[in-house]
Every structure is written in structure tokens, then in C-alpha cells.
Amino acid sequence: MSKLDSKIPEGPIKDKWTNHKNNINVVNPANKRLIDVIVVGSGLAGGAASASLAELGYNVKCFCFQDSPRRAHSIAAQGGINAAKNYQNGGDSVYRLFYDTVKGGDYRAREANVYRLAEVSANIIDQCVAQGVPFAREYGGLLDNRSFGGVLVSRTFYAKGQTGQQLLLGAYSAMSRQINKGKIKMYNRHEMLELVVVDGKARGIIARNLVTGELERHSAHAVVLASGGYGNVFYLSTNAMGSNVTAAWRAHKKGAYFANPCYTQIHPTCIPRSGDYQSKLTLMSESLRNDGRIWVPKNKEDVEAIRAGKKKPTDLSEEERDYYLERRYPAFGNLVPRDVASRAAKERCDAGFGVNETGEAVYLDFASAIMRYGQEKANVLHLENPTKEKIRELGEKVIESKYGNLFQMYEKITDDNPYKTPMMIYPAVHYTMGGLWVDYNLMTTVPGCFAAGEANFSDHGANRLGASALMQGLADGYFVLPYTIGDFLANDIRTGPIPNDSPEFMEAEKETKQRLEALVNNKGTKSVDHFHKRLGKVMWDKVGMARNEAGLKEAMAEIKQIREEFYRDVFVPGGVNELNSELEKATRVADFLELGELFAKDALERTESCGGHFREESQTPEGEALRDDKNFAFTSAWEWTGDPSKANLNKEDLTFNDIELKQRSYK
Numbered sequence: 001m002s003k004l005d006s007k008i009p010e011g012p013i014k015d016k017w018t019n020h021k022n023n024i025n026v027v028n029p030a031n032k033r034l035i036d037v038i039v040v041g042s043g044l045a046g047g048a049a050s051a052s053l054a055e056l057g058y059n060v061k062c063f064c065f066q067d068s069p070r071r072a073h074s075i076a077a078q079g080g081i082n083a084a085k086n087y088q089n090g091g092d093s094v095y096r097l098f099y100d101t102v103k104g105g106d107y108r109a110r111e112a113n114v115y116r117l118a119e120v121s122a123n124i125i126d127q128c129v130a131q132g133v134p135f136a137r138e139y140g141g142l143l144d145n146r147s148f149g150g151v152l153v154s155r156t157f158y159a160k161g162q163t164g165q166q167l168l169l170g171a172y173s174a175m176s177r178q179i180n181k182g183k184i185k186m187y188n189r190h191e192m193l194e195l196v197v198v199d200g201k202a203r204g205i206i207a208r209n210l211v212t213g214e215l216e217r218h219s220a221h222a223v224v225l226a227s228g229g230y231g232n233v234f235y236l237s238t239n240a241m242g243s244n245v246t247a248a249w250r251a252h253k254k255g256a257y258f259a260n261p262c263y264t265q266i267h268p269t270c271i272p273r274s275g276d277y278q279s280k281l282t283l284m285s286e287s288l289r290n291d292g293r294i295w296v297p298k299n300k301e302d303v304e305a306i307r308a309g310k311k312k313p314t315d316l317s318e319e320e321r322d323y324y325l326e327r328r329y330p331a332f333g334n335l336v337p338r339d340v341a342s343r344a345a346k347e348r349c350d351a352g353f354g355v356n357e358t359g360e361a362v363y364l365d366f367a368s369a370i371m372r373y374g375q376e377k378a379n380v381l382h383l384e385n386p387t388k389e390k391i392r393e394l395g396e397k398v399i400e401s402k403y404g405n406l407f408q409m410y411e412k413i414t415d416d417n418p419y420k421t422p423m424m425i426y427p428a429v430h431y432t433m434g435g436l437w438v439d440y441n442l443m444t445t446v447p448g449c450f451a452a453g454e455a456n457f458s459d460h461g462a463n464r465l466g467a468s469a470l471m472q473g474l475a476d477g478y479f480v481l482p483y484t485i486g487d488f489l490a491n492d493i494r495t496g497p498i499p500n501d502s503p504e505f506m507e508a509e510k511e512t513k514q515r516l517e518a519l520v521n522n523k524g525t526k527s528v529d530h531f532h533k534r535l536g537k538v539m540w541d542k543v544g545m546a547r548n549e550a551g552l553k554e555a556m557a558e559i560k561q562i563r564e565e566f567y568r569d570v571f572v573p574g575g576v577n578e579l580n581s582e583l584e585k586a587t588r589v590a591d592f593l594e595l596g597e598l599f600a601k602d603a604l605e606r607t608e609s610c611g612g613h614f615r616e617e618s619q620t621p622e623g624e625a626l627r628d629d630k631n632f633a634f635t636s637a638w639e640w641t642g643d644p645s646k647a648n649l650n651k652e653d654l655t656f657n658d659i660e661l662k663q664r665s666y667k
């Protein structure tokens, strides 16, 4: 049997998940008590999985490197979570959510998984409401919805600009109940540094206690990796500073195939970079594109005047502005998918219309929405002939109630008041669609090793639609894994506890120790950040928003070179057996330096453009991504062979039974 058996169930797409659940193995409740599961990650995917598996009766050990599960990167999610509830009566359905997601991913996602995701989306909202998640509500009490990019309906549920935080508190409450009962043992401030494979099955991990530095061997019958995305390979991204690829990469080196590493999402609405010493970028949620209009000046003279501080954006009349998304994509306007919006911003800035000093910024303007909402409010209040100022004041209040915390965040960072002057935004690395290859059960190519949430590749193809990462993480954790993991674990009811002192565990621990010691004993001259920044620059310049053959070849060679220098010259202060945040960074950057090269290789081999992967050689005359379905309708699943540049390519052919492949258009 090929290792790439995706286990897609037979039958019509709408019945696949039901049939699958009816046919897979189930572990009875009493036997679940005999089975241990390790979950690496306590974000929405890992938190939901830990809580659900423990609730079912499994003994869960959950690991996170933060000081509390509540600090997982999922807390940062702002804009919302999708679900096909059709509360707005706008024509939404499970099929439409499925269709939008497959099309949004530029037809590079696995159809069966996406349908399942759409199918369980409504349950997620019910579950979270039952947990007490305070979703925004309309006057009548129903949950409110807003629109996100790439769709023509309103299906995004939200809690102001803090949706991730509220959902995570829900998952954390569910976990806490089980921690209290002793069914989840929580290992905060522990970092998984190795996967342990025994007799071909994932049976545990080596984790470092980040407070004491001690290495620990943890065994289980299965390991779930819910360790998030790897956008920080670019150094600068909107991800939390700690987000990294180590858990997934270690599994990859132990046999788990890595799928589509080059599919990265560059989010169009981030605060532009301000200089060379920045270590973090900030997202302005896509929800802002519901009401913000994106533009640059039509004339270069105005661009120059704005850059020189001689004109303000508010001085320009409507005729002097180019609302380029509305012009190019009249049907979707400012709500085109992220990849399309990002490339359009880059195109305008490359053409010399960028509005800040670096030439890398466009405007996101709320003036029309403020006046529109203000007028509406004035009507509701029956104000006769309100002044413009009054309308603006009322409109600003409406905008504040929708996006207040985002506006405040923007003002704190830039010192500009976005109620009075347009925001400046520019694309930044935000999400990684690629990740560990998994089958329909979310199992990797290492039996017993599962991957959930952003860590797997499964649902978003070459571009993720907004508000669908939270949906996927919670779907995986609350509604998919609890069923599918049983299919594997049913064979383990008589296995008994897995010993953690077998030769495989001892060897993995020894190797990990040696890796850590080599880093601190290296005593080179350059900091870990020095190498990470260099890697990030190569990634952004040559493997970023636009890629070409020559640049990708250079990137592979340069990354290899940086990696070699890293091992020759990195300086990691402190010791192994203590709290050492530089050592933590060093192990993560070491893995990024391998991933980066595979990432570039993947982008090099895929000579088509699709979604977030834009090959300059493959574009339409209008500059849109041009797919090549004849040659590239497959998922690339890379097998580790000891050197990222020599990784072995396995292909999972994508079959589209329910959706016709078309060149994607949002016009």
C-alpha cells in the first residue's frame, strides 16, 4: 500500500463523513481508560482535541511551551470564525461554504476534507455558544455575522476583534474541567524536541522542561501534533514570536511527509514594516475590509506630495483616488481573497504608488463607512438635518463598536488616528497552508502520529479564506479527531502502558541531548537572531509574494549557506540545564533553516501559480495567478532523505468530483 493512502471514504461527497463514522473502528468507553494520548499544543486545535479526548475517557497529556494553555497563538485571532448557519438568510449552505473554500484554495485542497469541514462548521458554533463564548449578537438576540474575503455571503461569527481569545477561553474551560478530574495532565513550559517511533508507530516524545532544562521521556499510544504554523520562517510575520516548526519538523524527520510547504498566506492588511530592527508585524483584521476601502492616489505627483508631507490623504478628492480592488474586481471589490488583495497591493506599490516613505503601503479608508453608518444612525434617531460633524460623530461610534480594539491598536502602534485619517497597510506573512500531510483520519505517514489545526495541510489548498483557520482547528479538535483517532487506537486496547525506557526512547533522548549540547558548546560569534533575520530576508525577497526560477535556486543555495554558517558560528549563551531562551530559539531556528530550503524547493518544482503561490512565469495577461491543472492538480508530499534539497517528492492526485476546475475569477 502506498504511504499516501488518503483513506477518502467512498460514496457521494455529502455522505462520506457519515459513512466513515459508521464504518471505522471504535474504542469502547472502558477501554479508552487504558489508552494514553499525547497532544502537543493547547491552541484551538490542541485545546479542543485534549478536552474532547479526555471527555471521551482517554488519558491525555497535553504540552505547550507557554506558561498557560491560554497563551497559545490562537489567542491572537481577531476577525472571526466561519460557519454555514445562514442566519442572514443570504443563501448560505454547507455546499456553498465547501465550494467557496475549495475555490478560495485555488482548487488545491482535498475535496472530501473540505466538505466535512463545512458540514461540522455549524456544530462548532453551537458547541462554543454552549461553552459561553460571547459571540456578537444582533438586537433580536441572534448571533451576528459579517463578511470575509472571497465569499458573497455573511457567515463569519465574531466576538469584537478578539474572536480567537474568546474561543480559546472556551476550549481552555473545557480542558480545565478535565485537568481538574485528572484526565488531562498539563505540561506547561515544556517543548517537544523529538518524536519517538517504536516498531513503526509514534509512541511518545522527548520534551524539554523549559524552566529547569531537564529532558523528559513521555510515552503514549498515539501522538497528536497541534503545534501551529511555521510562518516565522520569514522572521517577520503576524504570528506570535514563539510560533515555530520544530514539532512538525521533528516528526517529518522521523518519517511524516511534509505537504505543500510553499503554500503561504501573505495577508493584505498588516501594519507596514517601519525599519530594519523590527521583530514582529501586526495584523489589522480582514474584517476591516467589510467597511474599509483600499486605495492609492491615481497620480504620481500626489504620491510624491504625500510622501514629502506636503499633502494629506484626506486632501485628495474621490476623482484623485484609485480604489484599485473595486476597479479590478467589481463583483467582490475590497473583499477579494487575501492572495488576490495582497498581489494587487504589491502591484500598485511596485508601480510606484506606495504612500509611505518605504513605498510599501496603501490606504485602508473608513471615511465612507463612517458617513454611511452615521447617516443611518441619524435616521434611526430621527435627527432632522444633522450636520456633517454630527453624522461623522455618530458614524465613528458605530465603527468603534465594531472594530474599536483594532483601531486602538493601530493608533498605539502608528500614532495616527484611523477615525480621522486612513490606515496605512501592507501585506505580511500570516498563515501557512502547508504542513504535515495527513489522511482523512488526520493521521500522518507515521502510524499513530496525527496532526491537527494549522500544523496539518489538510483543508485550505493554496490559499486560506479568512475566518476558516479557527473553524478548521476547532473542527479537527472537537469533531474529527475524537472519531478518527479511535480507528487507530482500537488495535491498542490490549497493548498496556508504553514503556518510556525502551532503546528507542533512550536513543531519542541521547540524540536530543547531544543536539542541545552542541549548540551551547559551539561558542561562535553571532546571535541566533542574526541567522534568523538573514533567513527571513532570503525568504521574503526570493520565496515571498512573487517567486521565479532563478530566485528560488538562489534562495536554496543561500539558505544552505546560512545553515552551514549557523552551525559554524552561532553563539548560544548559558547552559543546557537551565532556563535558556536563546537555546530555545536556537533549536527552532535550526529547524527553520532546513524547512526554508525545502520550502524553496517546493516552490521551485511547482512551476504553476496557484493561490498564495505566485510564479512569475505563470500568469495571465492581467497578472493573475495561472494554474496548470493538467500537470499540477496534486498535493506535494515531501519525504525526508537527510538533506532538504534532496527530499523525495510523493504526489497525492487531487480528484474533483463535485466541483468543476475553472480558472479562478473574482471579477
Ligand SMILES: Cc1cc2nc3c(=O)[nH]c(=O)nc-3n(C[C@H](O)[C@H](O)[C@H](O)COP(=O)(O)OP(=O)(O)OC[C@H]3O[C@@H](n4cnc5c(N)ncnc54)[C@H](O)[C@@H]3O)c2cc1C
Pocket (backbone or CB within 6 Å): 040, 041, 042, 043, 044, 045, 046, 047, 063, 064, 065, 066, 069, 072, 073, 074, 075, 076, 077, 078, 079, 080, 081, 163, 164, 190, 191, 192, 193, 226, 227, 228, 229, 238, 239, 240, 243, 244, 246, 247, 283, 285, 430, 431, 452, 453, 454, 455, 466, 467, 468, 469, 470, 471, 473
Ligand atoms: C494575528 C492573527 C490573527 C488571526 N485571526 C484569525 C481569524 O480571525 N480567524 C481565523 O480563522 N484565523 C485567524 N488567524 C489564524 C489562526 O489564529 C491560527 O491559524 C490558529 O489559531 C492556529 O491554531 P492551532 O491550534 O493550530 O495552533 P496555535 O494556536 O499556534 O497553537 C500551537 C500550540 O502548540 C504548542 N507548541 C508548538 N510547538 C510546540 C512544541 N515543540 N512543544 C510543545 N508545544 C508546542 C504551543 O505552545 C501552542 O500551545 C489569525 C492568525 C494571526 C497570526
